[in-house]
Structures are given as structure tokens and as C-alpha cells.
Amino acid sequence: MAIPAELVSKAQEHVDSGAFFAELSDLVRYPTVSDHPSGRVAIKAYLDEVLTPALNALGCTVTTYPNPDQDGGPFLIGTRIESPELPTLLCYGHADVVDGHEGRWSDGRDPWTLTADGERWYGRGSADNKGQHLINLTALKLLLAEKGSLGFNLKFLFETGEEIGSPGLDEFVAAHREKLSADVLIASDGPRLDAATPTLFLGARDSVRIALDVDLRPDAYHSGNWGGVLRNPATTLAGAIACLVDGHGRVQVPALLPPELPDSVRAALAGLEIGDTPGDPALDEGWGDTGLTAAERLYGWNTLEVLSLGAADIDRPVNAIPGRARAMLQLRYVAGTDVDGVGEAITKHLAAQGFSMVDVTAEASFVASRTPVDDPWVGWAKDVLDEVSEHPVAILPSFGGGLPNHVFTDVLGLPTLWLPHSYPGCLQHAPDEHLTAPIAREGVVLAMALFYALGRRVRGCRPDSGSGSTPSPAPRCHALPRG
Known part of the structure; x- marks a missing residue:
């Protein structure tokens, strides 16, 4: 069953009305730079003043935990349990950003003030990662407001040191394995294949x-x-x-x-084109292992x-x-x-x-990891996204950069589905970082479609995805339902 049209319209209207831009503006103004002492102060304020109220509004109990590594910042876990018979979703985001590079942005822009120029919204963290976790929080908020329940249990983990290598994350997750136990991770970070192609990646180099x-x-x-x-x-x-x-x-x-x-x-990478977005650099012929396609090399x-x-x-x-x-x-x-x-x-x-x-x-730094392409959760997610997307969804076994996917696959034993709400030319980590309005608009719809489908299509049973999550009395499915 596809997501109802009225939910899609509400998701789109939330972005078109300017409400999402206003919310993202509030997030960007916190200079949560994890490798600077003043950033640690802003990080605490961001957890207390932004994330905790947002998760409370979703009916989550919220706890902030110290980092076992003195080089890292605190962790935050939000939990909403609707029923032990329902599947459990784990989401993830990171509150920290890289240095703002003040004085180096075009047209005198301030990195801590979200600025619109056409369809581009400039600001530090707009793409990495505040805009991305805000899209997912927004989708959950709109879905809960419409239905009154999610139809699944929700856990949300926020860390505050991803940009400095996630110090303490492995140890923290291992120590809180029960609190973070789930059936699947759905999270957002990194870029799409390109600006126009909805993408699902399963891990990271x-x-x-x-x-x-x-x-x-x-x-x-x-x-x-x-x-x-x-x-x-x-x-x-x-x-x-x-x-x-x-x-x-x-x-x-x-x-x-x-x-x-x-x-x-x-097979997953067959036919994918690299560098098709205007402004991308031209690929160099004869560079790298020419026995592989560009997508395979990347x-x-x-x-x-x-x-x-x-x-x-x-x-x-x-x-x-x-x-x-x-x-x-x-x-x-x-x-x-x-x-x-x-x-x-x-x-x-x-x-x-x-x-x-x-x-x-x-x-x-991190450890490379990925969920198998043939995991049942992958086919389920692609089916859901293809129903609401105007373009075929690209499946990337790994994305080119690094992120702490291994703590979810290797420590928690979860299948991982990453739905990125950015694109390779977003200039993350550089002056003029930006999120685009079309990706934000589509991103809320795509995220809501996954959350809606999770609450409707796997109610009462957990797909047998080999997740290794905590056993439950609920029956397990031997294949994900389709259609």
C-alpha cells in the first residue's frame, strides 16, 4: 500500500511553506564545532534546546550520557516504545559540524546564518548533518501528527563527535547494546549519487x-x-x-x-553514471583500475x-x-x-x-562495513521508495566516504539503510556548504514513505533480515512482504 497522497502533500507543503527553512535556521545558528572548546558549549545547548524538545515532541524519553572517551562529546538517546510486539527502528544523526571557515564564504555569508539563494540554502551543517536529521525528525513528526501513532518503536541515537572520528562511539554502543537494540537502522548522512537521483546506500568505505x-x-x-x-x-x-x-x-x-x-x-552498480551533475569535474580517462567502471572504482x-x-x-x-x-x-x-x-x-x-x-x-579511522545487497530489508526499502520517487532509486553497496556504519552492523548486528538528503556538490566541510530545497522537499517525502511503510507492512512481525537484534516473542517473517 503506497503512502496516502494527503501525507505526501503535507510533507511537501511543510517545505514549500517555509516552515522547514525556519526550523533549519534555528539549528544552523548553533556553532557546534566538535574540535573547538566553544563548540562543546554549543553542542550541549544544541542537545538541550533543540534535540531534546524535538524528541520529546515525538513521545520519546530522552537521556544524555557522558562519553567514555575524554576526547569525545556526549551522546543522546531518545526512546519511544509503542508495543513490544512491534518492530523497532533505530535512527542516527550527529550534532557536530566542522569549522565554520568564517570570512571565506561567498557574498559575505555568515556560516551560522541560514541564507537562501534560489534553491540553495547556505549554512554550516545545512547538509552535514543538521539538515539531514531534521528531515527525518520532520517526517516522523508529520506522520505521528496524522496517525496518532507510528506503528513501530523508535530509538534515536545522536553523537557529537562524528567530524573528529566518533571517539568513544564503539565503546558507548557496546555498553548500551540493550538500550539500542532494534530490527533495522534507517539514517541519513553523506550524499546521493547525484542531485536528481534518490539513493539508498548500505555502508561505507x-x-x-x-x-x-x-x-x-x-x-x-x-x-x-x-x-x-x-x-x-x-x-x-x-x-x-x-x-x-x-x-x-x-x-x-x-x-x-x-x-x-x-x-x-x-550488479547493484551496473549502469550507474558518475559525475553527471552540472558543475561536477570531468572524469579522467585512464585513471585508476580501468578494468572497473567508474561506479565500481568509487x-x-x-x-x-x-x-x-x-x-x-x-x-x-x-x-x-x-x-x-x-x-x-x-x-x-x-x-x-x-x-x-x-x-x-x-x-x-x-x-x-x-x-x-x-x-x-x-x-x-572508522571501519569499512556494509549490509549485503541481497538483505531483505534492502529490497523492501527500494520497493517503498520507488513507489513515491519520480526517478529510479540507486542502490549503492557503500558510499565513497566514511561514517561509523560498523557500530550498527558489527556491534549491534543491524541491517543498515542510509537515505542521504544531500548531493556530492553540496560543499560540505568547505565554505558555501548548502542544502537544496528540492532535495529537502523530496527527502521528507521519501523518509515519511519508509516510516509509514514500516508501521503498516511489518506490523506484528519482524522480517528475517539476519539482524541479530534482541529476540522478541513476536513472530518473524522469512521474507519481507511486498505490495
Whole structure:
């Protein structure tokens, strides 16, 4: 049963009337920068003054918890239990944002004041992540107002340190596993495939930062007097990097690649076009593993990128052989890649190529993870979204960036459905970050469709999704209902 037309109209009207813009304005004005002391004050106010009232209005009891990691901020859990016989939905969002980059926004815009320019709404957090969790909260609010109940139990987890790597999140979720037990996660973060394509992604690639340091001597020496007899650390570093990833972006170390590209992932990515939105950069022919499509390289495979590279003063070189050269590389990797021994594998590979003088340091952030493409919840969600979307819904096994999906798949054992309400050109983490009105308008409808369907189509039974969530006396389904 499709979502009633009157609910769709109410969702659209909430955005068209300016009500959603006004609400998002209130959220953006809190400078919740998680890596700054003043931001920690704003984060507490955001939890107390914005999120707690919003969740209370949904009938949730709300508790704020300290972070077990002193480097992280607090967590907030909202809970609404309608009946133990109903399925339980877990939602997620993060209250923190990156630095505002004041003074660098176009046309003198203030990052903490939501500003409309045509269909673009500019402000820090408008796309990442305040606009996204507001869309989901709005859909839940409108649905509850219309029906008087949700038809499922609701749990909402907010963290406040996602932009600094989610310190303490794994430990907190593990310690509060029972409070967060559910049947499925539906959350919003990251971008769609493109601005026009509703997207569902099932997990995330993640990254390992790899520092290469060639520190040969404390001083620089005149190249005319010593060139040809002293090893040049910059030349050495360039050669070492080329041993890891060649000049055409192809990874040269098998240990840095996943074991395979599963057929289910290949099928999900078949036919997807990358870089079709106006303003996107042109894709470079011959870059990366040309045996894979662009979508497979971006969403289903590993890449090794050079983020920074330097020796001496690049802008004012002198006629001297530098004493030291450094580079920072990043391995973006998909689920299934063994990254525990990345540093050791690179060190061993470089030594075999004659570069034992290169010091290697590897540091991981989140953990790559994904829900299987053939999980029953995925087919259910795509069916629901296709009913209300004007465009076919893209299914991405993983999105290109990183987020803490693994705490839900690996710690809580949940299938994860991410419905992003942004697009790749939103300029998140940069000046001029923005949410677009069309995506917000459609996003409220899409989110409401999923929530409406969850309350109607799986009432009284939980799909057998292999979630590993807490057992319940309610019967389990062996396949998701369709139609």
C-alpha cells in the first residue's frame, strides 16, 4: 500500500511553506564545532534546546550520557516504545559540524546564518548533518501528527563527535547494546549519487592514513657540491610512492586491495553514471583500475591517494638537496579488506624495492562495513521508495566516504539503510556548504514513505533480515512482504 497522497502533500507543503527553512535556521545558528572548546558549549545547548524538545515532541524519553572517551562529546538517546510486539527502528544523526571557515564564504555569508539563494540554502551543517536529521525528525513528526501513532518503536541515537572520528562511539554502543537494540537502522548522512537521483546506500568505505617520512640528514647541502653522491629524500620519496601507486592511479600492492568485487555489488552498480551533475569535474580517462567502471572504482573498490607531498620550500626553492621529505597518503577501502597489517605490508613492499629508508606510519579511522545487497530489508526499502520517487532509486553497496556504519552492523548486528538528503556538490566541510530545497522537499517525502511503510507492512512481525537484534516473542517473517 503506497503512502496516502494527503501525507505526501503535507510533507511537501511543510517545505514549500517555509516552515522547514525556519526550523533549519534555528539549528544552523548553533556553532557546534566538535574540535573547538566553544563548540562543546554549543553542542550541549544544541542537545538541550533543540534535540531534546524535538524528541520529546515525538513521545520519546530522552537521556544524555557522558562519553567514555575524554576526547569525545556526549551522546543522546531518545526512546519511544509503542508495543513490544512491534518492530523497532533505530535512527542516527550527529550534532557536530566542522569549522565554520568564517570570512571565506561567498557574498559575505555568515556560516551560522541560514541564507537562501534560489534553491540553495547556505549554512554550516545545512547538509552535514543538521539538515539531514531534521528531515527525518520532520517526517516522523508529520506522520505521528496524522496517525496518532507510528506503528513501530523508535530509538534515536545522536553523537557529537562524528567530524573528529566518533571517539568513544564503539565503546558507548557496546555498553548500551540493550538500550539500542532494534530490527533495522534507517539514517541519513553523506550524499546521493547525484542531485536528481534518490539513493539508498548500505555502508561505507573507510580510510587509513599513511605517512611516509624520508628523514636522511638535519641539513640541506648545495646541489652543485654534493649532487650525485648524496641521496635526495624527495627523489627517494617520489620513487617510493610510485612503488605503491603508479602515475595513473593504479595500486601496486596487492595487500592494499580487497579480495574480490562481489557479483551482487557489481550488479547493484551496473549502469550507474558518475559525475553527471552540472558543475561536477570531468572524469579522467585512464585513471585508476580501468578494468572497473567508474561506479565500481568509487563505491566498490579501493583507491590510494596522495593527500600532501613536500620537501624544503616548494614556493622558494634554493640550489640545495633537502634533508627530509614527507607525504601523507590515504587508502580508501571497502568492507572485506584486511587493513590490520597495512603499515607492515607497505614497509615490507618498499624494502623489497630498495626503499628501507622510508619510515611508514599507518592510522585507521572508522571501519569499512556494509549490509549485503541481497538483505531483505534492502529490497523492501527500494520497493517503498520507488513507489513515491519520480526517478529510479540507486542502490549503492557503500558510499565513497566514511561514517561509523560498523557500530550498527558489527556491534549491534543491524541491517543498515542510509537515505542521504544531500548531493556530492553540496560543499560540505568547505565554505558555501548548502542544502537544496528540492532535495529537502523530496527527502521528507521519501523518509515519511519508509516510516509509514514500516508501521503498516511489518506490523506484528519482524522480517528475517539476519539482524541479530534482541529476540522478541513476536513472530518473524522469512521474507519481507511486498505490495
